[in-house]
Amino acid sequence: MGSLTNFTERTVEYAKFLNDFKQLLKDNSLKFTIQREVILEMLYNSDEHLTPEGLHHLIQEKHPDLNTGIATVYRTLSLLEDSEMVTSLSFGAQGKKYELGAKDHHDHIICTKCGSISEFVDEEIESRQKKIAEELGFIMQEHSMQIYGICKACQTKK
């Protein structure tokens, strides 16, 4: 029974993203194309943080008929990022990774061996950040934090 509930929640949540996206397009006289829908869907269904190239590969795999170009992926990601529906992460490595925004805020912990990224939230840190920005005279807009280390899986892998 738990699984039905999850399924429902997930579906509803995706519908919300899709709706927001359609609204965004409408508001700007832009068009809702299959390519844009697929990109949003892939971002939603992927638990990982995707690179533009990784996203492109995934789309070619799941929707080979569309023959989506990498340029469209970049253009759509920029669009989504500008309207704050996705967030880009750029940690050290070349290129950026993207994740669907509007999820709850969270920070990242990155494994330096395998490159995997996990998420976490810590209220204490969140509130300290606000205070620090204030003290320094900044109007805080965003913040992000990363911890780098070796994940459990890579530790056992010797």
Added chain:
Amino acid sequence: MGSLTNFTERTVEYAKFLNDFKQLLKDNSLKFTIQREVILEMLYNSDEHLTPEGLHHLIQEKHPDLNTGIATVYRTLSLLEDSEMVTSLSFGAQGKKYELGAKDHHDHIICTKCGSISEFVDEEIESRQKKIAEELGFIMQEHSMQIYGICKACQTKK
């Protein structure tokens, strides 16, 4: 008199960097060249976080006689980064910025209007980070935190 003290401290500190650098080179059978020295010196004397291109410009300006190539800047920065004498920062924007490491650990607050980067430290956050990594089963190596906002100067500039 304060200024003499500062001057002395700064000089001593630079000598330390220089020494570490020379040692590093010796340990790896690498050579101490004028270009490498100038790059270290520029990094030390700049209060800003420099891009490879910015660093290159600066060197051409201060030492036009050397005619240093951008490739050498990149090569030296990689060398310094690999040996952990400098740290690279990659926040959203394209390309990386570099800063001399081995200064005290600190985090960054970035103005989204003018792009300037300031530094700060907060012990409470530092200790929370350690705890979080532990809880998640990670062996923590590094961490970094950024706050984005509008700095005081840009706020008054309307």
Added chain:
DNA sequence: GTCGCTGCAAAGTCTTTGCAGAGAG
């Protein structure tokens, strides 16, 4: 002298852009 270093230019990545035909509204 030897062997690493440098500048130059060419080659690589990753990302953006121009264009002509395709497709959404």
Added chain:
DNA sequence: CTCTCTGCAAAGACTTTGCAGCGAC
């Protein structure tokens, strides 16, 4: 129908690499 999108390929930005001569040790 109109006006935006798309794929393609070319162009850009940033970074790395190969090479022949130069210079530190």
